Amino acid sequence: AQTVTQSQPEMSVQEAETVTLSCTYDTSESDYYLFWYKQPPSRQMILVIRQEAYKQQNATENRFSVNFQKAAKSFSLKISDSQLGDAAMYFCAYRSAGGGSNYKLTFGKGTLLTVNP
């Protein structure tokens, strides 16, 4: 079974600075998808960014980018020019691209990001 590990329970960053959240995963599969979801205090789960494992190019969405290292099974999220609205719990998630349970998202435990003004 796949597992997703977020080793940083909490992180903090100064407004306008850059922060990187770590995520590692364990899988024997070669094709899969990785996601970062954001959960602000309002509780909604918001998809921030996704990466297909077969793509070597790192995904980017405005101030959010990932560093995908397939061999190391690492998928970190970089937030540039941090804003107060970025404060939230961030979840890394894995989904298989093939096989029986390829609809299933496996989530890490989350990293709570605080943005200091």
Next chain:
Amino acid sequence: DAGVIQSPRHEVTEMGQEVTLRCKPISGHNSLFWYRQTMMRGLELLIYFNNNVPIDDSGMPEDRFSAKMPNASFSTLKIQPSEPRDSAVYFCASSLEWNQPQHFGDGTRLSIL
């Protein structure tokens, strides 16, 4: 476009009572998921529907939990009888197809006293 709509947003009830959580997926999405979020276990998939048919209910904790999807625009998750350990945030999510990104509702915070 309207997102996934869940109701109620909060539910507080006494143990032994029946609880029904509701979800309206995004129009046109054929996959629907129910998740439970707790501090101890994080986010867990409870059940997955595709085209209104339950495909995987292996995450449903016990027989007290049941879920239905009578049509493409509505699903319910029912707990009967409820117990204090069922207290959690319950999320509904939908996706266009099974292999597309899942979009989550705002969740229902359930407290069983």
